[in-house]
Amino acid sequence: MEKREELYSGKAKSVFKTDDADRYILVFRDDTSAFDGKKISQLDRKGAVNNQFNAFVMQKLEAAGIPTHFESLLSPCEALVKRLDMMPIECVVRNVAAGSICRRLGIEEGITLKKPTFELFLKNDDLGDPMINEYHIDAFDWADLDAVAKSRELTFAVNDVLTPWFAEHGMILVDYKLEFGVVDGKVVLGDEFTPDGCRIWDSETRAKLDKDRFRQDLGDVIESYELVGRRLGMTFEY
């Protein structure tokens, strides 16, 4: 697989074309950002840890029948993925209240929801990723509604796989964000699943083990990502 020109550089990953029009290379960088890019830092080992964390989770999801764009690991910080037409939408499932739902609805952090919730956000840093619903998506033609419905179904299916898995290893999957794309008419999980895009707490101590450590200046950000990964059976190469 030959790496060709850079197509796009996001806040933490870059996307490169390859000699295969249907495959891209994702490069996970050490750049870390929060608050829609307002807080930025470089964290040693982050690119390698997140790339390998993502590969492990995507393979777990594939094995459970959830289609993902992941193809193979190419190097510590690089992965080969399928080219998807991404929808500009973030799908969030919450099991426990934290983050924006607490601010928005005045809910106390840490309350376990009676059942998981599903929320949609528009990917737009300038607007602070506003919350939207299917009517907005349809009215402004941001995505196909059947594809959004499938994304919701897959986002909940991911919860059914990952929540018990984290629990078996002494962790609570509080919430997470997923992004989907379409290839050959099929909705496929894209982007990444790493501690950058979810909240993970220790089951006993409820210590935060995810990007909230960066957002809230709690320290040991990447050490916590590595701890989560090792508990789930990952080994990391740098």
Ligand code: UDP
């Ligand atoms: N999230 C993300 N990218 C975003 C917004 C949210 O990965 O642009 C993740 C976030 O890490 C958390 C979940 O989605 O795991 C829910 O985020 P929330 O709506 O609570 O927003 P936050 O308070 O994290 O900004």
